[in-house]
Amino acid sequence: MRHDLIILKQWIQPQARVLDLGCGDGALLDDLANEKNISGLGVEIDADNITGCIGKGLSVIEQDIDNGLSNFSDNSFDTVLLTQTLQAVRRPDFVLEEMLRVGKECIITFPNFGHWQARCYLMLRGKMPVSKMMPYNWYDSPNIHFCTVKDFENLCVEKKIKIIHKTVQMALVGTKKDHRLKWYNKIWPNFFGTHAVYHVTR
Amino acid sequence: MKFAANSVGLVTAKTVHFDAPFRVSCGRDLPNLDIVYETYGSLNSDHSNAVLICHALSGDHHAAGYYNEDDKKPGWWDNYIGPGKAIDTNLFFVVSLNNIGGCSGSTGPTSINPATGEPWGPDFPTLRVRDWVESQRLLADHLAIQRWAAVVGGSLGGMQAMRWSLEYPDRVMHCVVIASALKLTAQNIAFNNTSRTAISSDPDFHGGRYYQHDVIPKRGLAIARMIGHITYLSDGVMGEKFGRELRSGSFDQGTESVLEFQVESYLHHQGDIFSENFDANTYILMTKALDYFDLAREYNNDPVIAFSHARCNFLVMSFSSDWRFSPQRSEEIVQALIGAQQAVSYVEIDAPLGHDSFLLPVERYNQVFTAYMKQISQHLGSDSHAS
Structure with missing residues (x-):
């Protein structure tokens, strides 16, 4: 399982009502249903992913979150999730507002563009970083709003969003060294962390 | 087979x-x-x-x-x-x-x-x-x-x-x-009502007692079905299926023949089949149940x-x-x-x-x-x- 998902699971209460925005094939919701007996609902736009969710017996709604969540009422979910999707939405600030309206708490995970490798890539090569984690070119990338940990926290201050928990850590995708949390990640997360996991509320 | x-x-x-x-x-x-x-x-x-x-x-x-x-x-x-x-x-x-x-x-x-x-x-x-x-x-x-x-x-x-x-x-x-x-929306009820009106205004309808007169309100029922059929298809698929193709006649200047578009022929055919196989009172009853549902x-x-x-x-x-x-x-x-x-x-x-x-x-x-x-x-x- 992806390391950001392992971290965020601990912040979800048993029997919680969970909305997963951009839920993919429903692996996380399925896991949470089995482990924590949550009542989950996924939102997805990819046809194959939606069929995958339905095949697992999960509830999933075909909907583009860029158009908002107006069909969901205020505070109707305990936790709203947005994993590795913030950077792909048209207006991250709008999506965040909507999440905080619909959910009592929200968990957001995103790749940190402030990581030293990204900084070095841009500084030394003068090109937008391409890595295993973010394998797209600038022109065909679905990730249209990359941000750094600092950018995200600034937005939280501006929007008066309260950070309950956060973890920014080093994760090497595809290696056994996943979810490493070293002392330097804590001291300078925006430089040493690749994966940000934020638990927020209003 | x-x-x-x-x-x-x-x-x-x-x-x-x-x-x-x-x-x-x-x-x-x-x-x-x-x-x-x-x-x-x-x-x-x-x-x-x-x-x-x-x-x-x-x-x-x-x-x-x-x-x-x-x-x-x-x-x-x-x-x-x-x-x-x-x-x-x-x-x-x-x-x-x-x-x-x-x-x-x-x-x-x-x-x-x-x-x-x-x-x-x-x-x-x-x-x-x-x-x-x-x-x-x-x-x-x-x-x-x-x-x-x-x-x-x-x-x-x-x-x-x-x-x-x-x-x-x-x-x-x-x-x-x-x-x-x-x-149903008002537009949807309106379509159903138009269909019902087509049936009830057929002289063979006899206030719904057509069985006793040994006739069926075939024309009315066919029109009802044609209206329904148009609304069950999309503009796009009708265009693709029929376009402006003619089934008979020609637009050539100097001719005055009876023109029939493919879509007209199709709709009449659908209406005719339906009117021979479906009961007009049932059609009225079913569309009303649709309208009343809330x-x-x-x-x-x-x-x-x-x-x-x-x-x-x-x-x-x-x-x-x-x-x-x-x-x-x-x-x-x-x-x-x-x-x-x-x-x-x-x-x-x-x-x-x-x-x-x-x-x-x-x-x-x-x-x-x-x-x-x-x-x-x-x-x-x-x-x-x-x-």
Whole structure:
């Protein structure tokens, strides 16, 4: 399982009502249903992913979150999730507002563009970083709003969003060294962390 | 003729007679009921694998298979019912009936009213969707089905499926609502009314007592069907299918021949076939039931309160080009279900064929429908396979 998902699971209460925005094939919701007996609902736009969710017996709604969540009422979910999707939405600030309206708490995970490798890539090569984690070119990338940990926290201050928990850590995708949390990640997360996991509320 | 491996093959309709008076929601009684139905697949030992098919305006009990080897056309939903199909008859016991008020054998306007010895005609009690649910409940009892694995319906059939989930929440595990609505829009009622007016203004209608005059209001019924047919297709698919092609005549200057567009010929043909096979009083009765349906009426007009009574899982599907029951109508259903904290999945299928898409082979529709039904069968308990 992806390391950001392992971290965020601990912040979800048993029997919680969970909305997963951009839920993919429903692996996380399925896991949470089995482990924590949550009542989950996924939102997805990819046809194959939606069929995958339905095949697992999960509830999933075909909907583009860029158009908002107006069909969901205020505070109707305990936790709203947005994993590795913030950077792909048209207006991250709008999506965040909507999440905080619909959910009592929200968990957001995103790749940190402030990581030293990204900084070095841009500084030394003068090109937008391409890595295993973010394998797209600038022109065909679905990730249209990359941000750094600092950018995200600034937005939280501006929007008066309260950070309950956060973890920014080093994760090497595809290696056994996943979810490493070293002392330097804590001291300078925006430089040493690749994966940000934020638990927020209003 | 040999039938395809994924066809239910030869089927026969059965009739069940209920002798007790049936109280209709308008307050009147039908002295007894005949219900014609078909079944496909086998009921398992704990009777947990039964699926109810609710038909739409012009449907009947013949949803799948063939009546004889020379039958040209299978049942109306043969695309989705059969061995290995979305509603897999290897896994499910499928029940399909002709709703009361219909004209395919179940008690309806063409049946004899015992009080007069004449066909009921226009005196047949006005029906609501809930009356169909109640008569389907009688059939479920007769077949010893305590709980449907799924109640499934498109359009008017979807309204029955939703009503089931509220009237008998303990008897429905899954509710599949396809191209349907919580209630009709004014535009939709207007189409139905225009159709009814076409029928009632046919001189052969005789106030609905045409049986006694040995005629049928063929022209009126044909026009009603033509209006319906236009609205069940999309602008795009009509353009693609017919364009401005001529069936006869020519636009050449210096000629004055009778011109007929392909689309005109097609519509007349559809209208003619329908008017020979469908009863005008049934058409009026069914379209009125459509118009009157409002899922939330007795729930303070709040569909969230209405759905809070349901205890099943829902699958809602709509089609992008359907303007008679547009995706927006389905989204209203979904929004109410979410508000009522019900388990619901929703897909909008990109299909060019309009409202009729729900009857036709559409790849993604089939995939989603199949995936949903398959996971139902996996949760039917230890004895999920037909005995």
